[in-house]
Every structure is written in C-alpha cells, then in structure tokens.
Amino acid sequence: MEGTGRKRRVGIIGAGKIGGSLLVRLAASGDYELSVSDTHPERLAEYERSYGVGAASSNAELAEGCEIIIVAVKPWDVAGVLHEIYPAVEGTEKAVTSVAAGVSIASIEDGLPPGTAVLRVMPNVCASVGLGSAVVTSNEPGRRLLPEVMAIFRHVGDVIELPERLFDAATALHGSGPAYVALFADALIQAGVREGIPREVARRLVNATLQGTAVLLKEQSPHQVRDEVMTPGGTTAAAFVAMEKAGFVGAVYDGVNAAAERARGLGGK
Known part of the structure; x- marks a missing residue:
C-alpha cells in the first residue's frame, strides 16, 4: 500500500504456467508478500523452498491472508474457487483478479459477495520469460485497483487496459x-x-x-x-x-x- 511501507499481500491460486511465472517474477522483485495455493503439493513445496513464498493449505486460507487474490486456474474451475473463497472475501475490501479465458466479470461477480472489486487479465505464456503481453479490465469497484494490478502484471511483460467486449478477440490474438x-x-x-x-x-x-x-x-x-x-x-x-x-x-x-x-x-x- 502506497506510503505505508508495508508490502501488499498478494495470493495466487494455481501455480501452473501463468500463475507460476507471475509468482517467480513477483518473488524476484521483493515488492510483495506472496502466498500460493495449488492442487499439486510438490509445486507448493518447490515455491516455498526456492522462492520463499508462503504455501497455503487451501484456497480459503490463502484468501483470508491476502488483499489481492489472483485466480489462475482453468475456466471450468473458476466457479469452484470462487465458492471456496467467498467467506474470506465477504465484508472486506479484497480484490479478486482472474486470468481465466472466456470467464466474464459478470460471471465472476455472480460467485462473489456484492460489491467485490473484480478484475480480469488475459496474459500469454511469454510471461515465463518476462516478455509476455496482457490486457486488463475491471468492474466499477475494481477501477481503484487497476493501476496496482497493471503494475503486478508488468513484472511479466507489457500490459494494456482494454474494454471487456474485446477480451475474447484479445485472447484469440495474443493469448493463443x-x-x-x-x-x-x-x-x-x-x-x-x-x-x-x-x-x-x-x-x-x-x-x-x-x-x-x-x-x-x-x-x-x-x-x-x-x-x-x-x-x-x-x-x-x-x-x-x-x-x-x-x-x-x-x-x-x-x-x-x-x-x-x-x-x-x-x-x-
């Protein structure tokens, strides 16, 4: 949080290609207090050992301890993750950012408490070498966090704000x-x-x-x-x-x- 000297607590749910790449780059920056959750325990152990990232025992535990929650799972797994983190988000100012292709902000809002700050980011696999590109958008409550989320994803490449109506086209163009x-x-x-x-x-x-x-x-x-x-x-x-x-x-x-x-x-x- 700017001006407080305290590192933002950022959690990443899903340590696959995109989530893992982002995690490594953010850990190298030293700018964030990081946590990760994943269905593969061996991944968690590796990130904890090699990068000093906190390994959460569940998605709910991760959401409890983080201010910005990045959901980096497959599109069909998003609804389940949102159900798990709902109690941790309710009544807070936590923000939820999704990198799942095709899953709209409206769909994400439906799975979270009313008024939750929701952002969508569509990165690509070039993030793994720090030369990726990403587009970002948000709902109205999430607009205050757009600059901060864009700064997070700049650790893995270029970031451009884009209207959500163009996200599917951007997914096809740069995501693939x-x-x-x-x-x-x-x-x-x-x-x-x-x-x-x-x-x-x-x-x-x-x-x-x-x-x-x-x-x-x-x-x-x-x-x-x-x-x-x-x-x-x-x-x-x-x-x-x-x-x-x-x-x-x-x-x-x-x-x-x-x-x-x-x-x-x-x-x-």
Whole structure:
C-alpha cells in the first residue's frame, strides 16, 4: 500500500504456467508478500523452498491472508474457487483478479459477495520469460485497483487496459498467439529441411530470424519490414505470391476468428 511501507499481500491460486511465472517474477522483485495455493503439493513445496513464498493449505486460507487474490486456474474451475473463497472475501475490501479465458466479470461477480472489486487479465505464456503481453479490465469497484494490478502484471511483460467486449478477440490474438508463431516457425524449419538444409541449422536460422524480426517490429510497422525485404521480382516476392495462392492470410484470419469464438463459448456466450 502506497506510503505505508508495508508490502501488499498478494495470493495466487494455481501455480501452473501463468500463475507460476507471475509468482517467480513477483518473488524476484521483493515488492510483495506472496502466498500460493495449488492442487499439486510438490509445486507448493518447490515455491516455498526456492522462492520463499508462503504455501497455503487451501484456497480459503490463502484468501483470508491476502488483499489481492489472483485466480489462475482453468475456466471450468473458476466457479469452484470462487465458492471456496467467498467467506474470506465477504465484508472486506479484497480484490479478486482472474486470468481465466472466456470467464466474464459478470460471471465472476455472480460467485462473489456484492460489491467485490473484480478484475480480469488475459496474459500469454511469454510471461515465463518476462516478455509476455496482457490486457486488463475491471468492474466499477475494481477501477481503484487497476493501476496496482497493471503494475503486478508488468513484472511479466507489457500490459494494456482494454474494454471487456474485446477480451475474447484479445485472447484469440495474443493469448493463443505464441502457438501461432511456433506453428509458423515449425513450418519454416520443415520447409528448410525439404530444401536440403540440416534440421538443426534450419532451426537456428529460423529462431534467429524470428528474434531479429521481433526487434525490428518494435521500431517499424510490419509493412515497413516486409517492404525492406521484398524487392520487385525477387525471392521474397515469389514466396508471397505462392503463399497468397495457398490462402496463408485467410487461414490466419480464420484461425483467430475460430479462437475468438471458442473463447466466447468458454464463457457461455
């Protein structure tokens, strides 16, 4: 809490890929008093031993001792978690933040005492290397905590406030995005192998290309990068023609749309 010198008590329910990555980064910062709960006791023991994080024996115990509760479980497990923590949240100013895809603020509010501060964050798996991206929104009571929750998630990457009506699209775009990039990388490697390049060499070339391109895209638009590489009548232009004939761009549009529809389905919309 600002100005008190006391560390915020933050608890994370679920120590999987997203919850675990956030926990490690927050522990490294030393800015928070952290607790974690999880259905796998071995995970709790590891975080307690390696990072000095308090291991709670139950979700209810974690919620009792924390001011900001981050629910990092699968969408279908959210309702059960909210039922468990309800008594600990009732009559307090605790805030509940969910990272579950497709689960709306309205659905979360239904499982908590009226007036609870509720926030939604949609991060991605790149959080594990501190280069993730996340979108965040809140209900009206949660707006006072938006800056603080955004600061928490900045420990694992870039954070952008976004209206909730765009969350399913953002889930499809950046939440699933690392898998799309990995699919493209694998296709490039396979294409290189087909052209006679040894697999390990192809992998190194593709990985370096993706890393370098990511840096370029911080300074330039995708069109600028594309135009710098593609000379009229050259190899890149030939590749573009072939990819367009194969429906590459249309496949990307369809894939993102399918993921967005699935996100809406997870929330019962």
